Structure formats: structure tokens, C-alpha cells
Amino acid sequence: MLGLQILIDGFAVSALYGLGAIGFTLLFGVSGVLNLAHGGILLVSAVVAWLLADQIGAYGGAAAGLLAGIAMAFATYLLVVRPIQRSRAIPHEEKEIFVLTGTLLWGIMIQEAVAYFTTTSPHTVRPLIAGVSVIAGVRTPINEILTAVLCWAAIGLMWLLINRTRAGKALLAASINPRGLTLLGFELQRIYLLVWAIYGVLAGTAGVLLGAFLGVSSENAGTLTASAFSIVVLGGLGSVGGSLLAAYLVGYLETITAYLISPSLRTIPALLLLVIVVYLRPQGLLGRR
Amino acid sequence: MSLRYLLPALALAVGVPAIADAADPIRIGVIAENSAISGIAIPNAAMLAADEINAHGGVDGRMIEIVAYDDHNSAADAVRAFQRAANQDKVHAVIATYTSEVALALQPWAGRLKIPTITPGAASDEISKRIHGDYEHLKYNFHGYLTSGFLAQSVCDAAKDLLTGSKLKMKTAVIMSEDAAWTGPLDAGYMTCLPKAGLTVLDHIRMSPDTTDFTPIFNGIESKKPDVIVTGISHVGVQPTVQWANQQVPIPMFGISSQATSSTFWKDTNGATEGVVLQVAAVDTVASTPTTMSFAAAYTKKYGITPAYSGYTAYDDVFIIADAVRRAGGTDPDKMVSALEATDYVGTVGRVQFFGKDDPFTHALKYGTDFVSGLVVQWQDGKVVAVWPPAVATGTLRFPGFVKVAN
Structure with a gap:
């Protein structure tokens, strides 16, 4: 009974972690950007969905949250990342650190703005489907099942897009050899726009689902970035498969700890695992370099 | 110049x-x-x-x-x-x-x-x-x-009238508090006064204020089969309340829940606070x-x-x-x-009135029916309804369908 409960809860939490992390890792793999405003973007999607659900219903709110995620992704790229990448004043070898700092500050600005307008109290998005269903004796909110299904649907769609479409294959190529791609006549700028759009959809979906499943507060923005970052490092920077594997490892480790040891020690074993992996296998579980 | x-x-x-x-x-x-x-x-x-x-x-x-x-x-x-x-x-x-x-x-x-x-x-x-x-x-x-000690006393006084002395005939409780300076004496107060009010304390859970997933906590509480969850929460509030409702935890929540004292809590929780019972110093609908x-x-x-x-x-x-x-x-x-x-x-x-220099609680508010005693309210249909003390009560306890209480 408890085992089944852990299996079900861990699955949903891990799916959500996975969805939150693969956008982050894809962005790094394709364009070399570590977006430290990631948590802020998730936060805005959730808050917009929460705010608008009253006026336009739960589905309308969720759609608005998704759109907000896409808008925030483009804002991050066009207002913060691209100006740094194009700047002539910043030496080329320092651009990565500038992008890191820029997105970190941008994330703090987003967090403070959300706190200013909607307080630091957590907000929870109205679930698309309320109620519970009993799976083999375990009372599970239907919203939790829906979260897992939607996460995997989004992940599946992303996989199809990347592996089965021409634009997706260009993305993949950009992550392997951007110079070669430009020699073939592809414009890197358009590929970057595409990857930020995909990132926006993934982050927006993750934000809305997270808001409905656990709730978010402006104070969580940093933690959300950190959790995506550690999952991605654990799985191997830039590796989508590695991130999914790491998301499930972290999700289940946390759930098992919370149920069998203590909820207040929830994150500790996963962090220890991260330290061990970084020490023994710095490229991450499925990393390439 | x-x-x-x-x-x-x-x-x-x-x-x-x-x-x-x-x-x-x-x-x-x-x-x-x-x-x-x-x-x-x-x-x-x-x-x-x-x-x-x-x-x-x-x-x-x-x-x-x-x-x-x-x-x-x-x-x-x-x-x-x-x-x-x-x-x-x-x-x-x-x-x-x-x-x-x-x-x-x-x-x-x-x-x-x-x-x-x-x-x-x-x-x-x-x-x-x-x-x-x-x-x-x-x-x-x-x-x-x-003070936290008086807050605990206020909750226990209300619990005695509403939970054990009423038709609900409750006998057991689990304390669920956030880990903070104010809940140390609150929990100590609960541990002493709940048994006196007729509620055996089956477990005492102190959770981190950073907790976002309360499923394991509610699950652990449910396995103890208490009649009521007595709360001590202030820095957390929305998430445990929403998850309590979404997961349809069949045990009522009763105690201190500071965030629930403002009208915005209904919207913040999308109405999940329906049925939550809390102690407050004053409320807009009661002429204390x-x-x-x-x-x-x-x-x-x-x-x-x-x-x-x-x-x-x-x-x-x-x-x-x-x-x-x-x-x-x-x-x-x-x-x-x-x-x-x-x-x-x-x-x-x-x-x-403030306690004097020689009282153990120097300069604290005096507690009691002649001074400040607080009241207990319950969220019902988007409003807080006073349910205790009887002198100011405008309604009676009413829990959402998923909460199992004896009637």
C-alpha cells in the first residue's frame, strides 16, 4: 500500500521535474545558454494561470499561463540573452558568464515583480479536473494523474518534433556542430528562436502543472531554477535522455525519503547523489563531455 | 542674501x-x-x-x-x-x-x-x-x-466545546505545526492542554516551512487515524490547505492558520479552505x-x-x-x-492590558474572556463564520463531504 503510494506520487513528481528540466537542458545543448531565470518563467506561467482562472475558467487560465511562459521565454531571449551575445563591448570568452549573470538578475527581477504584485504567499492553480480516483486502494487526485499524462504528452511531442521534423533535425545538428550547420546554409538565429519557443512551451506547461499540483510562491523561483539545474547536471548537461533519467532518480529518491524517513529531509539524499556523481563522473550520467 | x-x-x-x-x-x-x-x-x-x-x-x-x-x-x-x-x-x-x-x-x-x-x-x-x-x-x-501559550489555550478551550463535548465526540488528535520560534511554546501548550480537553495526542509533526509537497505528511497522519488535525501554521498555509482538499484528506483541520485570517485566502486556495477551522483574534463579521x-x-x-x-x-x-x-x-x-x-x-x-513586571509574561497581552480571548471561525462558502465562543457564534461546524466526522 505504502509502496504503491510511493510509486504513484513519485511518478507524477518525477514527470514534472523531467518536463521542467528538459527545456533547460535543450536550451543549453542547442544554444549554450544556461538560463538562470528558469524558475522565474515557471513562476509567471503559474501565477498568470491562477490569476485568470477566475475570469476565463480553468482551461482558459491554463492556456494563458502557457502563453505567458512562451512570452517570458522570448522576453528573456530578446531582452537579456541576445543583446549580450551580440554586444561588441563584451569579449567573446566572457559572454557565457555575462549570460549567466544577466539571466540570474533577470530571474530576480521577475521574482521581485511577482512578489510585489501578488505577495510572497503561494498560489495554486485551479486543477483542470477536480476530485480523486482510487488506484488499487491508493486515493489519488485526478489532477495528479493528469499532471503525469500531460507531462509525458509534452515530452513525447518534443521528441517527435526533434527527431521527425526538418526543423527539429536542424536543432539537433546545432547542438552537435553549429559551425557545420551554418556552412550548410542554415541561419543560427532562426534555430535559436525556435529553441526558445520550444523552451517556452515546455516551461509554460511545467509552470502551470506545477502550480496546480503543488502550488508556487515567488520565493520558490530560486529553488525551481536550482532543482532544474541540479537535475540537468546530474543527467549530463545538454542530454535530454539524461535529464529524464535524472528527474526520475531525484523524484523517487525524494519521495522515498519523504515517506520512509522524514518529509523535512526530502531533498538531502538527492543532493548527496549529485555530489557523488559530480565527483566520480563530472560529465553526468549520460553526458557527452 | x-x-x-x-x-x-x-x-x-x-x-x-x-x-x-x-x-x-x-x-x-x-x-x-x-x-x-x-x-x-x-x-x-x-x-x-x-x-x-x-x-x-x-x-x-x-x-x-x-x-x-x-x-x-x-x-x-x-x-x-x-x-x-x-x-x-x-x-x-x-x-x-x-x-x-x-x-x-x-x-x-x-x-x-x-x-x-x-x-x-x-x-x-x-x-x-x-x-x-x-x-x-x-x-x-x-x-x-x-503569546503562543495563550493561543494554544484558546484552541484547546474551543476544542473542548466544539470537538469533544459536542456530538462529534472526538477523542484523538495529531498536531501538525511548522518548524518556527512561535510554534515551540505553541506545541508545548497543545501537548498539555489537548489531553485536558479530551483529545489524546497520537502524533506530533513539525514540518519545514519550505515544504511544498504535503502528500507524505497527510499520508503519515492518516495512517494514525486521528479524529482531527490540530494545526500551528502561519508561514505556510496555502499549500497544505489546497493539498488537503485536492487529496480529500478525510480528517478536519482545526487550530491556528494565520494566512487564512484574510479574505484573500479563499482566492489564494481556489476555495480549498472550505471547512477549515481556525482561531483568530478578531474577524470582520463579529462585533467582538x-x-x-x-x-x-x-x-x-x-x-x-x-x-x-x-x-x-x-x-x-x-x-x-x-x-x-x-x-x-x-x-x-x-x-x-x-x-x-x-x-x-x-x-x-x-x-x-499588559502583564506587569512581576508576571512571568511581562508586557504580554492578558488572556481571558474579560480581556482578549480570540474566537474560532470556519470557512463556509467563501466567508468566515464564527463558531466559538457561543456568545458570538453565528453558525455551527459544517465540513466538506470528503471529511469524515461523526454526526
């Missing part, structure tokens, strides 16, 4: 006390976390009180001026704000914070800088115990909210005193939401300080302390 202009300028530069004093406003510093519901209620309510006092001519012709500072719920920021308030902005009194950790950090500073200071929302028993332990230095501090409802109405009109619990006490504290200045004949800190100690004021939360 001609002499005609130079003279007034000189007078300004050296200060002309005789003229300045008559119009010199009484400055009250307000230090709180502006981005939290329980925090922002403090300056909001204080400004409302100042406006009312000033509209009636102020205190002996002196106007009240509120100087507000945001402490971001950080003790370090609060101490800096306090120093600035005292040294630069020259405030005569301070109303500060709903967080016990922050209130405790400010205590020595109120003593060093000799600024009478009242906390309208922090609860830890340590606040008044420390004043008792070092009266000479810390006497400038006043605890303007019920003649001023409770008029204050709540004025606050709601001005700010669009009902005041959080700390709003009621912060509003009262401005009047209490003004009253003390009037009786002390000015803003001399030691005279103000003596005047505050003699406070006997009927505010929005009840009749306010």
Missing part, C-alpha cells in the same frame, strides 16, 4: 525648539514585510488609525506620522530599519513585525535605543519571557499579540468590541481585502501608543513605558 532671509534660515538651522515642539508630530515607525498578507496589514492598519486620530485633532494638537519600512521578513533588515527609524527618522515608538524571530532580534535594540516597541503579530512566549528576565534593559518592548466591525469595514473599503489578524492589533497599537503619549504628557520613552504599562484600552480585539 539679505538679513531678512538670513534670519529665518539661521533659526531653521539651529532649530527653534519652542515653535517646533508644538507642531512636532508623533512619529511611529512601522517595520513589516510588505509582500506578505500578514505583513502588509500592519502598515496599512497603522495608517488607517493615524488618519482617524489626526482627523480628530491628533494627540494634544500633535499629529501622528507613520514612517513605514519593509523588512523583507529578515531580522537583519529589520534591525537596520529600526536603527534608521531611531537615529535618522527620530521616531518616538515602533510597531514591528508578525514574525517571532524578527521581533526577538529587535528586542535588544528597542532597549539600547530606548524606543517603546510593540509587536502586533509575533507570538513566541520568549518575547515576554525575555522582558521578564531583563526588565531594566528590555522594558521598552511590549507584546501586542497573544464596538470598533471591530467598523475598523474592518474601513480597512476593506480602503485596501480591498479584509485585514489579516495582525491588522487588528496594529490598528489598536497606534491608539494605545497615542493614549500612552497623552497620559505621559509627551514622548519621553521612560514615561511612555510607565503609561503603556497602565494601558486599559478596549480595542478591536478586546480589552487590552
